[in-house]
Amino acid sequence: MNGDKLGDDRLFELMVQKLYSGVICDTMDELGYRNQAMNERLRPLENDKTIVGRAKTILAVDVYYVHDNPYDLEIEALDSIKPGEVAVVSTNRSSNNGIWGELLSTAAHMRGARGAIVDGLIRDTSRIVELGFPVFCTGFKPVDSRGRGLVVDYDCPVEAGGIVVHPGDLVFADRDGVAVIPSGIVQETVRRAIEKVERENHTRKELLEGKLLKEVYEKYGVL
Amino acid sequence: MNGDKLGDDRLFELMVQKLYSGVICDTMDELGYRNQAMNERLRPLENDKTIVGRAKTILAVDVYYVHDNPYDLEIEALDSIKPGEVAVVSTNRSSNNGIWGELLSTAAHMRGARGAIVDGLIRDTSRIVELGFPVFCTGFKPVDSRGRGLVVDYDCPVEAGGIVVHPGDLVFADRDGVAVIPSGIVQETVRRAIEKVERENHTRKELLEGKLLKEVYEKYGVL
Amino acid sequence: MNGDKLGDDRLFELMVQKLYSGVICDTMDELGYRNQAMNERLRPLENDKTIVGRAKTILAVDVYYVHDNPYDLEIEALDSIKPGEVAVVSTNRSSNNGIWGELLSTAAHMRGARGAIVDGLIRDTSRIVELGFPVFCTGFKPVDSRGRGLVVDYDCPVEAGGIVVHPGDLVFADRDGVAVIPSGIVQETVRRAIEKVERENHTRKELLEGKLLKEVYEKYGVL
Amino acid sequence: MNGDKLGDDRLFELMVQKLYSGVICDTMDELGYRNQAMNERLRPLENDKTIVGRAKTILAVDVYYVHDNPYDLEIEALDSIKPGEVAVVSTNRSSNNGIWGELLSTAAHMRGARGAIVDGLIRDTSRIVELGFPVFCTGFKPVDSRGRGLVVDYDCPVEAGGIVVHPGDLVFADRDGVAVIPSGIVQETVRRAIEKVERENHTRKELLEGKLLKEVYEKYGVL
């Protein structure tokens, strides 16, 4: 990887192969972006699935009655997803409905979404797993959003897991959590992170040879 | 399934084969029972186990010393379980003891219980899994209930996961959570839910063919 | 096992083979130590891993800037771990960084540590699993401790999971949770616990033969 | 008070003079409405202020950017308040802005509102107290709703303090908390509650004469 700017397809491929959320956050730390990891309440449906893609943001809120056209904005949002995107759903920390489920997963998957990050509860978990569509969420509830949750906006800044996410930010989620890379620093972050992985490989190798942490840290300055 | 009333054995068999907690809650929504899913803190010991059965309610509370006959009511409750029942244990949201464990699971299992829903902590998790007895709970703690928890009543209304459960209510629990069907609407709920599953199959199929959510929703009105 | 005092290697072997956290806590209850199980927020990275060993305590706290020598005490603590020890990390309930990760796991592992109990968040989860080093923690976060967490002391009393742990206390952690055996009662606790396991085997066997809980409890007095 | 239906002005006057939230909830209990008291997180700005009036519901949600016309619905909602109403503001449990403040209090007060019940944070507390406009809320935060909170609906069912409130329900709030009387049972509740107060007066009087609780309870059946 030289200084050229990578297209998203190549970028995602490289990131899945070589990177993990920890080294991405460390790299953003170096660049002065120290608050880019979502709250630990967001967990993957399956531990071995990594999500990388551009944020397609959706803002839902709790409501207490059935609206006339409850799904209008939700349908618009889903149908406008583009390949390479990741649905990032903010719910005002809702715990009263399963805002995301199998049908939305299927719809998103067919539009090319690479996964969903839901700061809220989901349902139809088994079928989502069967579909092979990776989702992170804060828990599960079998009740429908109809009359309980409503999409009020999309393609706007949202807060998910305590982090403000803008449309087009790059989301990288693995077993350790969800990192959000602001769109303006994606190339720089990925380039540096790949270099950083090398240094950690040395540290790991020498520790596995039995060296003391002190020696290895003095040599590589990585912990 | 025509209009006839089904016996519990046939009912449970049908429900395990054809239904899931989401479609059951959607159906109860239609019938005006909108608050029948337990809190998301209740999670299954194993994701692939479904529980369906009639609620055998047990009410336990935290205590702070060893009573003279600490297990009298607990033993009575367990020994009076009948085949097809599910132990539903309310603990006043206890987090100071593992109120349910291997021996209670074994005793319940031998009486014909189909599982246990514990709004509290459990222990002996590995052996319960070996026994093949499905349990939902809010977490784990290795300490005994002796001098910490006490069964004070059973076969009475209890609250578990924020839902009032009456003896004989039907409990359906899967990976998405725990739904409680009041005894009076069980037949109606199951009949409608089975029909509803059909409609969702159409929606799913057409989404998987690549149709937009908008088209499919306009056609089937299901999301 | 007669009255002789067992060395740690033989003790750990016996405990892993014959005991589990529940029977250990029950035994400590009998000895009057009723508050020795950590909070249920501490969960194992892998359900089938048991940790047993002597507590190597480490105290970390949240900080809000990068110190001059941020890792000095942390490195000292890790490099001084001895075979048979378990790192017990207190963090003042931190949720702002992954205080423990792959490199610390590797370093601890190479010094002979039998696992780590972290009352805080960790990162590099996949690699820790690959390494085969068992860890209990309260969750996951991909961000580094640099400028966020600092080791301020070690080999001192700490609180982890709500339990005060002294250096040299014996830690036993399995799928049900984490038990802490004060160093002065280790031999007595293990001896009694092994006897207790026998009695529970009888209870289980007779329940599995279909006897009522009442009969079995009257016979063995164990529940 | 005979069987005649009272107008709101006379009703509110009677209620403030003779009733308190406890006796109102007890009366609703008798009528089978057992879940009509808001969560205890809602507290009065001043302990000695009672609010009684018809619910004017407002639904606000957290947002993360400044909308084009952020105050349109909020202004409409406030300007349409009628005398005898109480603003009931639901915020999806927001804690990121002071959704209610002095200017809204002044506007509501001038339209004839009798107070505000805010399930969220407020600001300009000192000036609201000076104005003499009674407010209940869950806490305080000096930041504006601009770019943080948005009114998305009003005159619709909302949830405040865990209770669904419909426009026109009667709200009664005093130092013990906030009771919501569904509009259909207001007359019946008030009539019965006034009678009930009489019986409690007897109980209190005899207890103050030194009688045992047992005697007094046997005589009046009130506790």
Next chain:
Amino acid sequence: MNGDKLGDDRLFELMVQKLYSGVICDTMDELGYRNQAMNERLRPLENDKTIVGRAKTILAVDVYYVHDNPYDLEIEALDSIKPGEVAVVSTNRSSNNGIWGELLSTAAHMRGARGAIVDGLIRDTSRIVELGFPVFCTGFKPVDSRGRGLVVDYDCPVEAGGIVVHPGDLVFADRDGVAVIPSGIVQETVRRAIEKVERENHTRKELLEGKLLKEVYEKYGVL
């Protein structure tokens, strides 16, 4: 105060005059009783009221239906209160009812109770204040305990505010919180605490003269 053992009346008088919860806790720290202050969620109804007296313990739990004789044990407990006692009510951390109210306050007051410490919610707050009966609690809710809370035991060990309280322990509660002095160390604690107050008076005096903390601490060793 010489080495003689004081009667409770004289003891309470002395304590109210000379002591406060802080110096009592410091003294218990010196005696090795370091966990004797209740959780900070317990707050006084009025900041300027101090409670001192012997614990009359009451254990209540949440229930979900109306029992046949719901008040039997509650009435027994209240009617058996003796002068100099303080009701200490444990509720399993209930937040669903106002377990304590005006009538119980009046009954307790007439039996000679010096106050109540309720680890739960109360109601009838204004009238309790008028009555002049001091109460500490975790909050307020206007709903009755009938069908929601039940006294299941009294004069037994209970946990309130995270502290196990035995009947006859001495409770001292002021604006800073609630301290529990085990009955066996009451005389020793009070004797030492009164001496300790003297030393603090010197420290305060010299600080008010403008001396540095360093000088004063070196001289008196109190902070």
Next chain:
Amino acid sequence: MNGDKLGDDRLFELMVQKLYSGVICDTMDELGYRNQAMNERLRPLENDKTIVGRAKTILAVDVYYVHDNPYDLEIEALDSIKPGEVAVVSTNRSSNNGIWGELLSTAAHMRGARGAIVDGLIRDTSRIVELGFPVFCTGFKPVDSRGRGLVVDYDCPVEAGGIVVHPGDLVFADRDGVAVIPSGIVQETVRRAIEKVERENHTRKELLEGKLLKEVYEKYGVL
């Protein structure tokens, strides 16, 4: 107030006279500093006290044994307070001790401190009120920090109420909460805030004359 830079004494005087936390936060919003108000858990000891001054930061953490010189850094920190400063105490969200009390208040007061902002619990509340030293805190606990809390650093960046505070930042705390003005924007913030107060006065006045919110907002653009 012209463009001249004001000295701190004059600045504080102006701010106490003319400003309040709400208008300060609104002004910082305009300047792009949108996250400068502490968490609502921090509340004033007395509602009518305002604190304004320069942050003197102190970092304390929970510990679990008595250190050799537990008060060394704490004494240094207190004795180095300068007139016009406000102690800002971070405790890693401690709830196990009263880290701040009367003696520290007295010492700080005599050095010229204008108050204390404690993100933790305090004790000796009554005497602090008598002393007239304003304190904000998250609650109260009568136990000493000795063996429970330790000052580990001071004059360093800390986090209090969720906000990172640097030494020298300006703290403004009133009944609505605690605002932190970064040192570099103090003059600009104060200048603009004073102008903003004028505009709000117009809005208030016209609302009090009975105008609709719509009219007034269209005229002044303030809400």
